[in-house]
Amino acid sequence: xxxxxIVHDIVIVGAGxxxxxxxxxxxxxxxxxxxxLSKVHPLRSHSGAAQGGIAAxxxxxxxxxxSGPEGPLExxxxxxxxxxxxxxxIFDTIKGSDWLGDQDAIExxxxxxVDVLYEYEHMGCVFSRTPDGRIAQxxxxxxxxxxxxxxxxxxxxxxxxxxxxQALRHGVKFHSEWYCLDLIVEDNVCRGVVAMDILTxxxxxxxxxxxxxxxxxxxxxxxxxxxxxxxxxxxxxxxYNAGIPLMDMEFVQFHPTGLYKHGILMSEACRGxxxxxxxxxxxxFMQRYAPGKMELAPRDLVSRSEQREIDEGRGIGEDGQGIxxxxxxxxxxxxxxxxxxxREIAINFVGVDPIEDLVPxxxxxxxxxxxxxxxxxxxxxxxxxGAPVVGFYAAxxxxxxxxxxxxxxxxxxxxxxxxxxxxxxxxxxxxVQSGAVLPPVAGDPAERNRRRLCSLLDxxxxxxxxxIAVDLKTTMTNNCGIFRHAEGLKQALADxxxxxxxxxxxxxxxKSSRFNTDLLAALELEHMLTFSEVIAATALARDxxxxxxxxxxFPQRDDSRWLVHTVAHKNGEDGPRLSFKPVTINWEKYPPxxxxx
Numbered sequence: 001x002x003x004x005x006i007v008h009d010i011v012i013v014g015a016g017x018x019x020x021x022x023x024x025x026x027x028x029x030x031x032x033x034x035x036x037l038s039k040v041h042p043l044r045s046h047s048g049a050a051q052g053g054i055a056a057x058x059x060x061x062x063x064x065x066x067s068g069p070e071g072p073l074e075x076x077x078x079x080x081x082x083x084x085x086x087x088x089x090i091f092d093t094i095k096g097s098d099w100l101g102d103q104d105a106i107e108x109x110x111x112x113x114v115d116v117l118y119e120y121e122h123m124g125c126v127f128s129r130t131p132d133g134r135i136a137q138x139x140x141x142x143x144x145x146x147x148x149x150x151x152x153x154x155x156x157x158x159x160x161x162x163x164x165x166q167a168l169r170h171g172v173k174f175h176s177e178w179y180c181l182d183l184i185v186e187d188n189v190c191r192g193v194v195a196m197d198i199l200t201x202x203x204x205x206x207x208x209x210x211x212x213x214x215x216x217x218x219x220x221x222x223x224x225x226x227x228x229x230x231x232x233x234x235x236x237x238x239x240y241n242a243g244i245p246l247m248d249m250e251f252v253q254f255h256p257t258g259l260y261k262h263g264i265l266m267s268e269a270c271r272g273x274x275x276x277x278x279x280x281x282x283x284x285f286m287q288r289y290a291p292g293k294m295e296l297a298p299r300d301l302v303s304r305s306e307q308r309e310i311d312e313g314r315g316i317g318e319d320g321q322g323i324x325x326x327x328x329x330x331x332x333x334x335x336x337x338x339x340x341x342x343r344e345i346a347i348n349f350v351g352v353d354p355i356e357d358l359v360p361x362x363x364x365x366x367x368x369x370x371x372x373x374x375x376x377x378x379x380x381x382x383x384x385x386g387a388p389v390v391g392f393y394a395a396x397x398x399x400x401x402x403x404x405x406x407x408x409x410x411x412x413x414x415x416x417x418x419x420x421x422x423x424x425x426x427x428x429x430x431x432v433q434s435g436a437v438l439p440p441v442a443g444d445p446a447e448r449n450r451r452r453l454c455s456l457l458d459x460x461x462x463x464x465x466x467x468i469a470v471d472l473k474t475t476m477t478n479n480c481g482i483f484r485h486a487e488g489l490k491q492a493l494a495d496x497x498x499x500x501x502x503x504x505x506x507x508x509x510x511k512s513s514r515f516n517t518d519l520l521a522a523l524e525l526e527h528m529l530t531f532s533e534v535i536a537a538t539a540l541a542r543d544x545x546x547x548x549x550x551x552x553x554f555p556q557r558d559d560s561r562w563l564v565h566t567v568a569h570k571n572g573e574d575g576p577r578l579s580f581k582p583v584t585i586n587w588e589k590y591p592p593x594x595x596x597x
Contacts, residue, residue: 007207010428011036016045020036023425029429035174053150084144098407105401116419188389208391232528250566254365263364301597371394
């Protein structure tokens with residue numbers, strides 16, 4: 001092997017909760033050479049931005065008797081009847097998914113949730129606590145009981161620090177600030193990845209017996225998003241370009257409370273703790289849309305409700321595109337104790353203090369329900385029939401198990417990443433230790449990618465990468481956002497084709513090799529153009545409304561035709577070829593029903 005080849009037993013791309021869990025588990029089960037590759041420092045992974053909680057039916061708190069659905073909570077007295085159960089968590093998740101979630105996977109996630117929470121606790125995670133020392137819980141949208149286990153509004157941050165410490169403890173090697181360029185799949189066997197050391201610009205082939213993608217989501221394809229700058233869907237596009245199908249890409253969740261004009265997340269904990277949503281008339285408008293749940297309806301419903309208020313002229317702000325978030329009635333003490341980060345963000349970015357002022361917010365692109373199809377052990381599936389890609393795994397937001405279906409409930413994302421990251425770690429350890437050998441690689445994948453980078457650097461074209469990116473985000477927001485219709489989706493597809501042609505003329509102004517962020521921006525844009533076409537194509541094909549996918553020209557759910565997963569296969573320049581996969585449903589326990597709140 002040449003000096004540009006690095007060999008590990010397991011290579012994991014992405015250092016968030018899913019990736020770090022998988023690495024920790026594989027290493028502690030005896031796999032000695034586990035590496036994690038991350039394009040940012042591991043502790044800047046986007047899992048750390050999650051604020052409000054992680055779901056598990058621990059039954060530590062209950063509503064104060066007689067206080068009503070929005071009343072205060074108290075710790076569950078010893079001997080009192082439980083208010084929550086795993087079965088209720090399963091049903092809430094199925095209902096939240098609008099019956100597109102695979103119920104076998106949902107049951108696994110909810111049943112393993114309690115064990116995962118206590119494993120975090122035993123690792124030393126600093127959860128907020130009830131007066132008697134149990135893990136504190138709060139309400140969250142779409143959940144029938146208070147099961148959001150939290151650490152103030154820093155939950156993802158403390159979970160990420162906890163599992164990263166464990167990965168280091170077990171000897172996991174981290175390649176920080178390395179950018180994955182390519183996935184090596186030959187004859188349906190994954191043989192490694194190609195990656196660039198961002199600091200030096202050098203390109204390497206990383207060979208491994210098992211590879212896992214845990215690269216997160218792709219909210220940066222939209223103009224207003226809660227996602228970090230790094231969330232450009234690299235893993236999604238790289239897998240798709242390597243011949244891996246993508247599943248349910250039409251389902252993109254918009255979070256109801258992104259900071260106005262910025263998109264920065266104002267945690268759902270704001271509403272879980274009792275915050276109100278108000279239009280410009282200071283009216284709690286959710287009474288019109290979800291009188292039973294009000295602000296704690298699922299995110300897709302709340303986001304659409306906000307957008308309707310905005311579209312009908314009841315928005316706030318200079319462009320009328322905002323809504324008010326009111327936390328003032330919660331009181332100073334509660335906000336400082338449970339929402340300190342939210343307060344800090346509001347003060348720093350829009351100059352208002354939630355203790356005293358209304359906070360301007362608006363819907364923000366937040367989460368991808370669909371991505372790379374996997375089984376419940378993280379094994380990537382090569383087709384709709386379930387054939388595996390040998391040695392390739394995925395977990396977290398880049399994977400579609402599918403536990404979220406058409407819409408994810410808040411606090412189930414950290415749970416999904418933890419449960420299925422842990423399961424993927426077990427599966428990879430078993431695979432490696434059962435006699436897996438290092439598969440050979442044809443040719444020089446690193447050299448192929450060096451030529452690709454040179455072609456970008458040497459392009460003398462007149463187009464600017466940033467201009468193309470702005471136009472992509474605009475068409476995705478306007479034509480493939482909260483509300484969709486055939487005409488707009490066709491326009492998005494036409495725009496994306498035109499933007500791809502413009503990208504061929506894009507120039508990278510920085511020609512250096514060291515930490516070339518211009519080059520990274522070009523690579524990220526190419527990835528966003530790739531998967532955005534899949535989002536628009538699958539959204540056009542699904543002529544119904546379900547969960548976060550709302551077609552104004554087909555406003556009803558259609559179970560007779562669309563109780564299926566959409567699977568998109570790369571098909572050259574002709575756009576994705578679509579096939580369909582049945583949803584796994586327990587027809588006796590959880591048959592489809594009307595989704596009302």
